[in-house]
Amino acid sequence: MTRASVAYQERYISATEKRLFLVGSNATRWCEYLDLAGVKVQGVRLEETRTNAALQSQTLGTTWSKITAGDVVTDNAAAGPDGTSVLEALAGDATDAIHGFSQAVTMTATKWWLHTFARAGNKDWLYVDVSTIANVTGYFQISTAAKGAIGTAVIDSFCRSLGGGLIHAGLGFTGTVAAHTCRACAAHADGDNDFAGDGAAKNIYLGCAMATAGAYPSSYIATTTAPVARAVDGIIRHANPLPNGKVFSGALEFLAPIAYTPLAADVSIMTLNDGTANNLITMAIQATTGYLKVTSTVGAAAKGECVVAKSITDGYRHVISWSAKPGGLMAWVDDTAGTYDDTDVDVATGLANVDWQPSGGVIGEVRPLVPEFVANPSSLDRRQSLVYVSGCL
Numbered sequence: 001m002t003r004a005s006v007a008y009q010e011r012y013i014s015a016t017e018k019r020l021f022l023v024g025s026n027a028t029r030w031c032e033y034l035d036l037a038g039v040k041v042q043g044v045r046l047e048e049t050r051t052n053a054a055l056q057s058q059t060l061g062t063t064w065s066k067i068t069a070g071d072v073v074t075d076n077a078a079a080g081p082d083g084t085s086v087l088e089a090l091a092g093d094a095t096d097a098i099h100g101f102s103q104a105v106t107m108t109a110t111k112w113w114l115h116t117f118a119r120a121g122n123k124d125w126l127y128v129d130v131s132t133i134a135n136v137t138g139y140f141q142i143s144t145a146a147k148g149a150i151g152t153a154v155i156d157s158f159c160r161s162l163g164g165g166l167i168h169a170g171l172g173f174t175g176t177v178a179a180h181t182c183r184a185c186a187a188h189a190d191g192d193n194d195f196a197g198d199g200a201a202k203n204i205y206l207g208c209a210m211a212t213a214g215a216y217p218s219s220y221i222a223t224t225t226a227p228v229a230r231a232v233d234g235i236i237r238h239a240n241p242l243p244n245g246k247v248f249s250g251a252l253e254f255l256a257p258i259a260y261t262p263l264a265a266d267v268s269i270m271t272l273n274d275g276t277a278n279n280l281i282t283m284a285i286q287a288t289t290g291y292l293k294v295t296s297t298v299g300a301a302a303k304g305e306c307v308v309a310k311s312i313t314d315g316y317r318h319v320i321s322w323s324a325k326p327g328g329l330m331a332w333v334d335d336t337a338g339t340y341d342d343t344d345v346d347v348a349t350g351l352a353n354v355d356w357q358p359s360g361g362v363i364g365e366v367r368p369l370v371p372e373f374v375a376n377p378s379s380l381d382r383r384q385s386l387v388y389v390s391g392c393l
Contacts, residue, residue, distance in 0.1 A: 001026055001027065001028045001044075001233070001234070001235055002026055002233075002234045002235070003025060003026055003027075003230075003231050003232065003233045003234065004025055004026075004231040005025055005229070005230050005231040006022055006023065006024055006025060006230075007022075007023060007027075007029055007219065007230050007231075007233070008020040008021065008022055008023070008029075008082070008219050008220045008221075009021050009023055009029035009030060009031050009045060010031045010032065010033070010045070010219070011030070011031065011032050012032050014163070016163040016164075017162065017163030017164045018032070018081075018162040018163055019081065019082060019083050019162070020081040020082045020220055021082070022082065025231075028044055029044060029045040029046075029219075029233065030042070030043070030044060030045075031043065031044070031045040031257075033255060033257045035255055035315060035316045035317045036259065036314070036315040036316050037316055037317075039316075039317050041253065041255045041317050043253065043255070044233075044235070045219065045233070045257075046233040046234070046235065047218065047219060047230070047232070047233055048214075048232050049229055049230060049231055049232045050212050050213075050214060050218040050221060050229065050230050051212065051213070051221070051227050051228065051229040051230075052210045052211065052212055052218070052221035052222075052223050052227060052228050052230075053105045053106065053107075053211045053212065053213075053227045054103060054105055054114075054182065054209050054210055054211040054223060055103065055223050055224070055225060055226065055227070056223065056224060056225070057207070057208055057209050057210060057221070057222050057223040058080070058086040058207050058208055058222060059075065059088070059224075060073070060088045060101045060184075060206055060207060060209065061073040061075050061088055063103060063225075064101040064102065064103045064209075065101065065102050065103065066100075066101065067097070067098050067099065067100050067101065067102050067183065067185065068092065068093060068095050068097045068098065068099050070093030070094075070095060070199065071090060071091060071092050071093050071099050071197075071199075072090075072091040072093070072199050072200070073088055073089070073090055073091075074088065074089040074091070074202070075088055076088070077089035077202070077205060078119050078205040079164075079166070080117055080166075080207050080208050081117050081162060081166065081168070081208055081220065086207050086208060087117065087118075087119060087205040087206060087207035087208075088101075088205065088206055088207055089121065089202040089204075089205050090121070090186060090202065090203050090204050090205075090206065091121075091197055091198075091199055091200055091201055091202050091203060092186065092195065092196070092197030092198075092199070092203050093196075093197055093198075093199045094196050094197065094198060094199065095196060096194055096195065096196040097194050097196075098127075098183075098185050098193050098194050099185060099186050099194075099195070099197060099203060100127065100183055100184055100185025100186060100204075100206070101183065101184055101185070101206065101209075102131070102181050102182065102183040103181070103182055103209075104179040104180065104181055104182075105179065105180055105182050105211045106178070106179045106180075107175030107176065107177070107178065107179075107180050107211075107213070108175055108177055108213060109174070109175060109176055109177050110174070110175060110213050110263075111155060111172055111173070111174055111175070111213065111214065111215055111263060112172070112173060112174070112175040112211065112212065112213050112214075113170055113171065113172045113173075113210070113211070113212050113213075113214065113216070113217040113218070114128055114130060114136075114170055114171050114173075114182050114184075114209075114210070114211050115128070115158075115168065115169060115170020115171070115209070115210050115217050116128065116168075116169065116170065116184045116206055116207070116208060116209040116210070117162075117166060117167065117168050117206070117207060117208045117209075118140075118142055118166070118167055118169065118184075118204060118205060118206050119142065119165050119166055119167075119204070119205040120142040120143060120165065120204065120205075121186070121201065121202035121203045121204045121205060122201050122202065122203055123186040123187060123188060123195070123203045123204050124141055124142050124143050125139055125140065125141055125142065125148065125186070125187035125188065125189060125190060126139070126140040126141075126142060126167070126169055126184070126185070126186070126187065126204065126206075127139055127140075127183075127184075127185040127186070127187035127193040128140070128169065128170060128171055128183065128184050128185070129151070129171075129182075129183050129185075130171075130173065130180050130181065130182055130183070131180075131181045131183055132178070132179075132180040132181045133153060133173065133175070133176070133180060134153060135151035135152045135153035135154070136151055136153050136154055136171060136173045137149070137150070137151035137154070137171075138150045138151065138154060138157050138169070138170075138171045139187055139190045139191060139193075140159040140167065140169040141159075141190070142165070142167050142204075143165075145159050145160055145161035145167050145169075146159060147159045147169075148190035148191065149190055149191045150171075151171075153173055153174075154171050154172065154173055155172045155173055155174065155261050156171075156172035156216075156258075156259070156260045156261050157169075157170065157171050157172065158170060158217065158258050158259070160258075170210075170217055172215075172216075172217070172260065172261070175213070182209075182211055184206050184209055185204075186203035186204035208220055208222070215260055215261065215262055215263045216256065216258055216260040216313075217258055217260075218230070234355075235354075235355075246324075246325060246326050246346075246347040246348070246349055247324070247325040247326075247347070248272075248323075248324060248325075248347075248351075249321070249322060249323040249324070250272075250321065250322060251319060251320065251321035251322075252270075252319070252320060252321075253317060253318070253319055253320075254269070254312055254317070254318050254319075254320050255315075255316070255317045255318070256312065256313045256314070256315060257315070258315060259313065259314050259315030260313055261290075261313075262285055262286075262287065262288055262289065262290045262313055263287070263288075264287050264288055265287050266284045266285065266286055266287050266293060267284055267285045267287075268282055268283070268284045269283045269284060269285060270282075270283045270354065270355065271283070271353075271354075271355045272351040272353065272354060272355075273351060273353050273355055274348060274349075274350040274351055274352060274353065275352070275353055277297075277300070278297065278298075278299055278300040279297060279298055279299065279348035279349075279350065279351065280296075280297050280348065280351065281294065281295070281296055281297075281322075281324055281347070281348075281351065282294065282295045282297065283320065283322065283331075285312065285313060286307060289309075289311065290311035290312060290313035290314065291307055291308055291309055291310060291311060291312070291333075292307070292308040292310070292312055292320050292331055292333050292338070293305065293306070293307050293308075294306045294307075294322045294324075294329065294331040294338070295329075296324060296329055296345060296346065296347055296348070297348070298346045298347070298348045299348075303344065303345060303346040303347070304324075304329035304341045304343075304344070304345035304346065304347075305329070305341055306322070306329045306330055306331045306338040306339060306340065306341050307331075307338055307339055308320075308331050308332060308333045308336055308337070308338035308339075309336070309338070309339075310333040310334070310336045312333060318333050318334055319332075319333070319334055320332070320333050324345075324347050325345075325347060326345065326346050326347055327342055327345055328340065328341070328342050328345055329341045329342075329345050329347075
């Protein structure tokens with residue numbers, strides 16, 4: 001495992017409550033998530049490098065501004081996702097207005113995410129927006145972890161419960177080259193973001209805010225006075241070349257922890273390679289569609305492609321598998337078969353490395369949860385090649 005920075009892993013501490021744990025550089029992040037069908041998936045969280053551009057992520061009373069000047073902020077008033085008291089309490093004053101925090105974040109012309117953690121006070125709704133980009137708005141009910149009204153310029157959105165009354169929610173949208181005002185606020189109800197408080201009653205508890213560029217929301221990155229980057233996770237397993245040379249099959253479990261819309265470029269999940277970019281089998285997320293795409297490259301030339309027309313970025317657990325040999329390349333997502341390629345297909349010899357890092361120099365959209373993986377040096381049916389060994393990579 002390689003990662004040149006600390007990072008957070010997410011685990012259950014009880015049957016219903018989750019917590020973030022900070023792990024050191026190069027430590028494997030064993031995480032647990034529920035997919036959208038409620039299936040618990042345990043595995044290694046792998047992500048590309050990300051930078052949190054929101055400053056003072058755990059101290060919203062600093063650098064962030066109160067939207068309504070008379071509001072009262074209490075620092076470190078409630079437990080955040082790591083179990084420590086890092087959430088700020090906000091008590092709105094008697095002004096009938098929006099009550100929350102704002103910060104200007106310099107963005108680029110790509111997809112961005114604004115997301116935060118929240119607990120309810122006497123208001124049960126979180127409101128998040130980018131006030132300088134029209135219709136980038138979202139309401140989230142804290143008690144049910146349900147999405148309310150979402151603005152028409154939002155590409156993706158999510159709201160998930162970590163148990164114990166804590167939610168994590170946010171919006172994905174297209175940024176522009178400018179400083180944009182990001183806001184996290186209490187809301188009176190779905191679609192109603194202004195109310196009058198009394199300056200004493202706590203309306204909401206907020207913190208661990210993030211603004212990151214990318215197709216999906218990053219795991220948490222803490223900041224203070226400057227943006228902080230989390231390094232890319234990578235696993236490279238070196239082994240002897242597959243003994244049958246050009247014939248093999250393999251399978252793994254895959255979960256994108258949040259459903260999201262892919263960007264307009266193929267992104268590698270994994271490669272089998274000989275230590276170069278010239279000879280490899282690549283499993284990737286296809287641009288725009290989120291479909292599984294498996295390709296063979298021999299001597300830097302394309303030698304086969306199979307696409308499975310089923311999204312793997314939809315927030316559900318999937319079993320993805322493949323079989324490759326000279327003259328044929330095939331892949332599956334669950335029980336959906338891809339388009340079989342038997343035209344000019346070849347497979348390189350000496351594929352000794354299993355590489356969970358981007359291929360072709362592309363830093364991509366998702367790094368998968370991969371609890372079980374096996375590559376078999378045979379042309380067995382892919383169901384036979386799927387061997388579950390907990391924690392095996």
